[in-house]
Structures are given as structure tokens and as C-alpha cells.
Amino acid sequence: MKRYRHAVDLNHGICQTSDLGSFQSLAGAITMPSTDDITQQVRKETRLFFFLIVVLFPLLSVAIVGGYGFFVWFLQMLLGPPGSPH
Template sequence: MVPGNQAETIPKTARGRAVMIHENSVDHPTDAPPVDSAARRREIIMFLVLAFVIWPFVAIAVVGGYGFIVWMYQTIAGPPGPPPV
């Protein structure tokens, strides 16, 4: 190999573009570690608890809190509508 001639070191595709190949790409097609069934089960249970228990309570608390704020505001400022004549 001649110094400065990088044509031999860079693999080419059919159209002549350079291709970057990771040295471990053949041995390890994905970088994701294997997931054991206990961790997967815990994650599914955690998702179900969040989706069907915690988030509904959070939604009810937010709507109820907003209603309470509006109710307290109306007790001080009066009901909405045109001013009394």
C-alpha cells in the first residue's frame, strides 16, 4: 500500500460511495442487550399501573383542581355574566 493512497482501505459500493463498516458489525448485529423475562414482566406491569391507575387519578386531580380554582375565583369575583344593572 502506498502512503496517501486510501483507495485500498475504504470499501466502495456499486455506485462508488464510501461505506463505513464497524469492525464488530458482523459479530454483533445489534447493540441491544438481551432482555430477561422478569425485567420484561416488571416493565409491562409498571406500564399497566401507570396507564390505568396513576394517570387517570392525575387527570381527575388536574380537572378537579382547575374546577376548584374557578369555584374559588367565582366566590370572590362573583358569577360570570353581564354586570348587574
């Protein structure tokens, strides 16, 4: 079950649910997040996208190919090179 962290401002009767990203009054009405919140969210998502594309995926590709190469090399050390046994 997912947990939500709430911040309640009792003076203004506003409850912010951080997981949902929207503001909710204590009466239950949902209001739109401010443009600053949306801008920060877009910047955060853009940085994450570029991190995934530029850093994480290339490193994972090198690690997977290198791991496969090491696995084949190690098997050839144990079982011998491929080909006929003669």
C-alpha cells in the same frame, strides 16, 4: 453525573453494573444478560405500564380536572359569577 452501583465477584472476575443491566468481565468484554434477567425486566416493565395506564393516569386526570373546577369555583366566590355586572 450519574452514579453506578457495581457488584464484583473476585472469584470469577465478573463485574455487574446494575444501571446498565449487562455483565462485564474485569477485562472489559460485555456478555449478554441471561434470559431470566430479560424475562424479569419485561415483567417489571409490563407491570409498570399497566400501573401507569390503569392507576396513575386516571388519578391524575381526576385530580387535574377537580383542581381546575375548584380554582374556578373559588374565583367565582371572590369575583362573582361570570356575566355582565348589571
